[in-house]
Amino acid sequence: MNGFFDIPSDLQHSWAGLIGLHLRESLLPVAAGLLLALPLAQLCVRFRWLYPPVLGLTTVLYAVPSLAFFVVLIDYTGQTELTVMIPLAVYSLVVLIPAIVDGVRSVPQETLAAATAMGFGPVRRYLQVQLPIAAPAIMAGLRVATVSSISLVSVGALIGNQGALGNLLAAAQKYDRPELAVNAVVTMAVLAILCDALLVLLRVLLTPWMPRGAHRRAAAPREQLTPEGVTR
Amino acid sequence: MIRIDSVTKRYPDGTVAVDRLSLEIPDRSITVLVGPSGCGKTTTLRMINRMVEPTEGTILLDGEDIQGQPVTTLRRSMGYVIQNAGLFQHRTIVDNIATVPRMLGWGKQRARERAAELMERVGLDTALAKRYPYQLSGGQQQRVGVARALAADPPVLLMDEPFSAVDPVVRKGLQDELLRLQDELGKTIVFVTHDIDEAIKLGTMVAVLREGGRLAQYAPPAELLSAPADGFVEDFLGADRGIRRLSFFASAELDLTTDAVVPADATAERIAAVKAPHLLVTDPDGRPLGWAERTGLTAGDIATDRLLPFGRPFVPGTDSLRVALDCAVLSPTGWAVAVDGGGRVTGVVSQQTIGEAIRAAHTESRADKAGAGVAE
Numbered sequence: 001m002n003g004f005f006d007i008p009s010d011l012q013h014s015w016a017g018l019i020g021l022h023l024r025e026s027l028l029p030v031a032a033g034l035l036l037a038l039p040l041a042q043l044c045v046r047f048r049w050l051y052p053p054v055l056g057l058t059t060v061l062y063a064v065p066s067l068a069f070f071v072v073l074i075d076y077t078g079q080t081e082l083t084v085m086i087p088l089a090v091y092s093l094v095v096l097i098p099a100i101v102d103g104v105r106s107v108p109q110e111t112l113a114a115a116t117a118m119g120f121g122p123v124r125r126y127l128q129v130q131l132p133i134a135a136p137a138i139m140a141g142l143r144v145a146t147v148s149s150i151s152l153v154s155v156g157a158l159i160g161n162q163g164a165l166g167n168l169l170a171a172a173q174k175y176d177r178p179e180l181a182v183n184a185v186v187t188m189a190v191l192a193i194l195c196d197a198l199l200v201l202l203r204v205l206l207t208p209w210m211p212r213g214a215h216r217r218a219a220a221p222r223e224q225l226t227p228e229g230v231t232r
Numbered sequence: 233m234i235r236i237d238s239v240t241k242r243y244p245d246g247t248v249a250v251d252r253l254s255l256e257i258p259d260r261s262i263t264v265l266v267g268p269s270g271c272g273k274t275t276t277l278r279m280i281n282r283m284v285e286p287t288e289g290t291i292l293l294d295g296e297d298i299q300g301q302p303v304t305t306l307r308r309s310m311g312y313v314i315q316n317a318g319l320f321q322h323r324t325i326v327d328n329i330a331t332v333p334r335m336l337g338w339g340k341q342r343a344r345e346r347a348a349e350l351m352e353r354v355g356l357d358t359a360l361a362k363r364y365p366y367q368l369s370g371g372q373q374q375r376v377g378v379a380r381a382l383a384a385d386p387p388v389l390l391m392d393e394p395f396s397a398v399d400p401v402v403r404k405g406l407q408d409e410l411l412r413l414q415d416e417l418g419k420t421i422v423f424v425t426h427d428i429d430e431a432i433k434l435g436t437m438v439a440v441l442r443e444g445g446r447l448a449q450y451a452p453p454a455e456l457l458s459a460p461a462d463g464f465v466e467d468f469l470g471a472d473r474g475i476r477r478l479s480f481f482a483s484a485e486l487d488l489t490t491d492a493v494v495p496a497d498a499t500a501e502r503i504a505a506v507k508a509p510h511l512l513v514t515d516p517d518g519r520p521l522g523w524a525e526r527t528g529l530t531a532g533d534i535a536t537d538r539l540l541p542f543g544r545p546f547v548p549g550t551d552s553l554r555v556a557l558d559c560a561v562l563s564p565t566g567w568a569v570a571v572d573g574g575g576r577v578t579g580v581v582s583q584q585t586i587g588e589a590i591r592a593a594h595t596e597s598r599a600d601k602a603g604a605g606v607a608e
Contacts, residue, residue, distance in 0.1 A: 114317075
């Protein structure tokens with residue numbers, strides 16, 4: 001284990017420093033992705049025709065290699081963290097948008113009709129009824145996005161030491177120190193597991209109203225009650 | 233009063249959900265909209281709180297066009313109960329019930345007190361207040377739905393097939409509870425159902441709608457059963473409307489006889505005095521034990537373990553002629569047993585006598601109608 005935590009000085013960070021950097025570079029994009037996905041998903045729920053093209057677009061963007069993003073972005077944002085984080089935020093949309101749309105759509109028709117009938121306006125209904133009930137599905141999406149973001153950050157090593165823990169992989173090759181690669185992989189895996197566990201805990205705290213032991217993502221969509229349903 | 237004035241709902245694709253419908257919904261009574269699916273009953277209900285806007289026609293609430301006030305204000309003044317309750321699964325029972333009062337700006341404390349009061353009113357244990365909807369049975373959830381609709385004490389209650397998703401036993405309980413609540417509260421209730429029996433049981437007035445949203449008949453339930461407007465209404469009422477109509481006739485005036493009612497320790501003279509082929513044997517308190525055949529009876533010691541069962545007794549005055557007839561049909565002797573509130577026998581009555589009472593009741597109701605016709 002000699003030198004396992006002995007980080008080469010050209011990375012300009014201690015091991016703990018790399019962890020902090022890694023968390024920032026992976027979690028900020030997910031947060032930004034969520035802020036972007038919420039209004040986009042709501043538009044997709046409101047205008048059904050919008051959902052397939054939005055879904056198609058996010059899938060295409062997801063298929064674009066990060067290297068290609070870097071090539072384009074580097075002219076604008078340089079060899080910075082931001083250049084790494086923008087593609088990660090875009091990637092998270094492919095998971096978050098469907099999660100939110102499915103979650104919001106899973107709110108039973110009766111519940112929506114009851115809210116409308118009690119005098120909820122559209123904004124109040126969205127914030128106080130649809131979003132809270134969609135929370136389990138959104139949290140499930142956040143878990144996938146977070147874990148994948150944590151592993152994807154390493155690719156930032158390609159544009160000059162912006163890959164946080166991923167930089168250790170490059171350093172392992174450069175200095176012929178395989179223990180640094182092991183360190184990088186294990187630390188990222190532990191970070192991913194810890195973040196995932198925190199999100200599960202958050203979900204449990206946020207949704208005391210879910211049947212205990214039921215790990216369903218959300219209530220199954222019910223059949224429409226009447227042909228005169230509110231969605232008509 | 234809610235006045236629906238030649239209202240039509242036409243969707244952009246050309247479907248007509250409601251076709252020139254006019255109804256006057258009286259205050260403080262239950263008006264039921266009933267009909268097969270696709271008859272526009274739910275659409276009609278939803279036009280009253282503007283969840284659906286009519287294409288033509290107007291709806292007046294106490295003489296004022298409902299378009300005249302902000303839609304959320306209108307809705308908060310009308311309770312709404314929906315199938316499967318439509319509770320907010322992410323809120324506790326007490327918060328579900330307190331929803332509208334909170335929106336109307338009540339303080340948290342006052343809204344919760346009101347919610348607790350309503351839980352008692354609809355027959356829910358207040359210990360359930362902090363539970364979430366998934367922890368309640370379907371029937372309990374539906375009671376929460378009713379409590380939530382009543383929370384801000386709205387004068388109007390709109391109920392959209394509220395009891396159709398629960399099992400028959402629970403449904404009957406909820407229906408009885410609604411009638412009891414209505415006695416106490418006197419709301420103007422508009423109730424949608426596809427179940428004609430429910431309509432007849434609950435409705436002060438019943439509007440039967442047919443496919444395409446046209447009104448087939450609007451009448452009190454007894455009139456619906458005795459004089460369906462056309463073949464559609466008759467079909468919709470079902471084959472046994474004659475029997476069901478008996479629910480509206482009282483059994484109080486049935487000619488009961490006590491000749492055939494004897495105590496278990498009756499004397500030979502008493503038994504000999506009975507002309508009917510069967511005797512109803514009672515215990516010392518006058519409660520029925522069962523039927524005995526007159527032939528071969530020994531006086532003073534009727535073998536009470538060999539009696540025929542007396543079936544279900546009815547209570548004259550409380551039960552209808554339908555119940556009395558049902559008791560007679562179920563009885564092995566063809567005679568129905570009448571008891572008082574304490575279960576003591578007040579007499580027995582034969583199917584034949586009940587049949588005569590039914591004919592008399594029909595004649596009387598026809599005469600009433602003819603008389604009313606003359607008076608007009």
